[in-house]
Amino acid sequence: MNMNKSRGVPAWLGLAAIVLPLAGCGGSSEPVADAVYTNAKVLTVDAGNAVEQGFAVKDGKFLAIGSANALGKHIGPATRVVDMGGRTIVPGLSDGHLHGAGGGPGIDLSRTRRIDDVLAAIRDAVASHAPGELLQSNSDWHEAQLKEVRLPTRAELDAAAPNNPLVLHRGGLTAMLNSAALAKWNITESTVSPDGGIIQKDSNGQLTGVLINNARSLMTLPAPPKFDAAALEEMQRKLNALGLTSVRVPGMFTGTDVPSAYAVIRQLQGEGKLSLRFQLLLNAMAPVSTAAQIKAIIGSAQLPQGTGDEWVRIWGAKTSVDGGFEGGYMSQPYSEPYGKGGTFYGLPLVSGQAYQDVVGELARNKYRVAVHVVGDAALDQVLAAWESLDKASPGAVKGWTIEHAFVVRKEQLERVRALGARLSVQAHLYVAAPVLSRYWGHDRAEHVTPVKTFMDYGFQLVGGTDSANMPVNPFWGMYHFITRDTITDGVYGPDQRVGRNDVLRMFTINYADLNGEADTKGSIEKGKLADFVVLSGDYLTVPEVDIQNLHAIATYVGGRQVYRDAATSVPAL
Structure with missing residues (x-):
């Protein structure tokens, strides 16, 4: 902090500082701030995307935003004045679709x-475990990040782990097993794939070891480690270090159910240790397919929509109709050989009538609905159900969200817009582009998650990562939406690039608006919660290629510093 030693006040205030501190002692009606941050480039993300020099914080909220002179009147004898050294500051970042912070137990x-x-990672794990002991990986990786752009073969896994059952979890919907694991659960060439799942075989009819979607139910895995206060604190540390201050958890939550997670979050809140704000969705995903199941979920949870406060709130419920990359339900067949001679269109997980029963029961119980949708045929199924509800009760589905929306048709967007529904999108393509190209053909993959088209149709998009199924870094997602570049396969769909301000809004104010919180958070404006992030570079002016390398050097929640990069000049407060 640059202080004028003769006056004991910041030098940037100049001559005005001679009398302004005295005003905070009772000579002025202006409220005195707890802290003033100045000499910054503040991207407010207000309605006009104003850029300001600094802001004042009082009682965990933004008191004033503006120039050094304007902020000076809020400085009193006890006010901390922090010179940010020209750093760029943005509102606290959000992730609109996050299941966990990534990493976790396993390889x-x-x-x-x-x-x-x-x-090599598998061999290292084998060396530290007894023969016969089950080994698992965590899920936040994808074969598209590998130079070979493929999964390891069953033979390669057998060579690396010959005496240990091994399960590689890739994302939330695919698992790869070695021979010992297939034998452990008696999965053979004659085992029938369950409804909504695939036991993958090669061209010779031999098991590859890959289980897709509901086929994973053939495994009986040990319960994950308990999600407790220590696990939540570790999760917060990871996410705060990425600049995240708010997350929306759609159904499945880092190894535990949502009611249990809600209780742990409340525990940490009561202890004054919470540094992340949550929106939680009850898990009503497939194979949930009846109204009776929904009644049981609601009755067990005892968490009506809206339960909570500014730290944690129940948003609604998460549903699903199709699978992931390998199972997204399309109106056109998959590319060969995955299309099986033009006969494979993906995996619908529930019937249209079953899905309508599920969302009808949720609507009767006053829950908003979010739905996992990958393919356009799946979206047809969703729209039929939602339009039926809306016809019976106009406005019934307003504010409900489509999660992912990888492949859509323009006429579907008109129907979504007419319903008043929203879109929550993630940058899966950044990691998985070459694999999606193989599954669906390059032309279709070029326009996976077409954010420019969505915006042209008037959608206010919410951005996210889908961690722990994908890497959690929000700056990777921003970079992809701005450039459409991918990790290993160049630019996909350059006509879908969008501007930096629009993308920043996806990860800040749009998130708040989706949750009904735009009056209290999501931008740096007077009266809002003082959640903000100091960045390593200028988001608006760094070369595009460097956006993916931006990172948080300090994160604040409610005006409290919850993360600081020890290598930075930002003071510890």
Whole structure:
């Protein structure tokens, strides 16, 4: 902090500072701030995307935003005045679709870049475990990040772990097993794939070891580690370090159910240790397919929509109709050989009538609905159900959200817009582009998650990562939406690029608006919660290629510093 030693006040205030501190002692009606941050480039994300020099914070909220002179009247004898050294500050970042902070127990494959890296990580795990002991990976990796752009073969896994059952979890909907794991659960070439799932076989009819969607139910895995206060604190540390101050958890939550997670969050809040704000959705995903199941979920949770406060609130419920990359339900067949001669269109997980029963029961119980949708045929199924509800009770589905929306048709967007529904999108393509190109053909993959088209149709998009199924870094998602670049396969759909301000709004104010919180958070404006992030570079002016390398050097929630990069000049407060 640059202080004028003769006056004991910041030098940037100049001569005005001679009398302004005295005003805070009772000579002025202006409220005195707890802290004033100045000499910054503040991207307010207000309605006009104004850029300001600094702001004042009092009682965990923004008191004033503006120039050094304007802020000076809020400085009193006890006010902390922080010179930000010209750093860029943005509102606290949000993730609109997050299941966990990534990593976690199991073999960590997130940093692997070659098949050899994957196999080396497995061999290291084998060396530290007894023969016969089950080994698992965590899920936040994808074969598209590997130079070979493929999964390891069953034979490669057998060579790396010959005496241990091994399950590689890739995302939330695919698992790959070695021979010992297939034998453990008696999965053979004659095992029938369950409804909504695939036991993958090669061209010779031999098991590849890959289980897709509901086929994973053939495994009986040990319960994940308990999600407790210590686990939540560790999760907060990881996410705060990425500049995240708010997350929306759609159904499945880092190894525990939402009611249990809600209780842990409340525990930490009561202890004054919470540094992340939550919107939680009850899990009503497939195979949930009846009104009776929904009644049981609601009755067990005892958490009506809206329960909570500014720290944690129940948003509604999460549903699903199709699978992931390998199972997204399309109106056109998959590319060969995945299309099986033009006969494979993906995996619908519930019937149209079953889905209508599910969302009808949720609506009767006053829950907003979010739905996992990958393919356009799945979206047809959703729209039929939602339009039926809306016809019976106009406005019934307003504010409900489509999650993902990888492949859509323009006429579907008109129907979504007519319903008043919203879109929550993630940057899966950044990581998985070459694999999606193989599954669906390059032309279709070029326009996966077409954010420019969505915006042209008037949608106010909410951005996210889908961690722990994908890497959690929000700046990777921003970079992809701005450039349409991918990790290993160049630019996909350059006509879908959008501007930096629009993308920043996706991860800040649009998130708040989706949750009905735009009056209290999401931008740096007077009266809003003082959640903000100091960035390592200028988001608006760094070369595009460097956006993916931006990071938080300090994160604040309610005016409290909850993360600080020890290597930065930002003071510890």
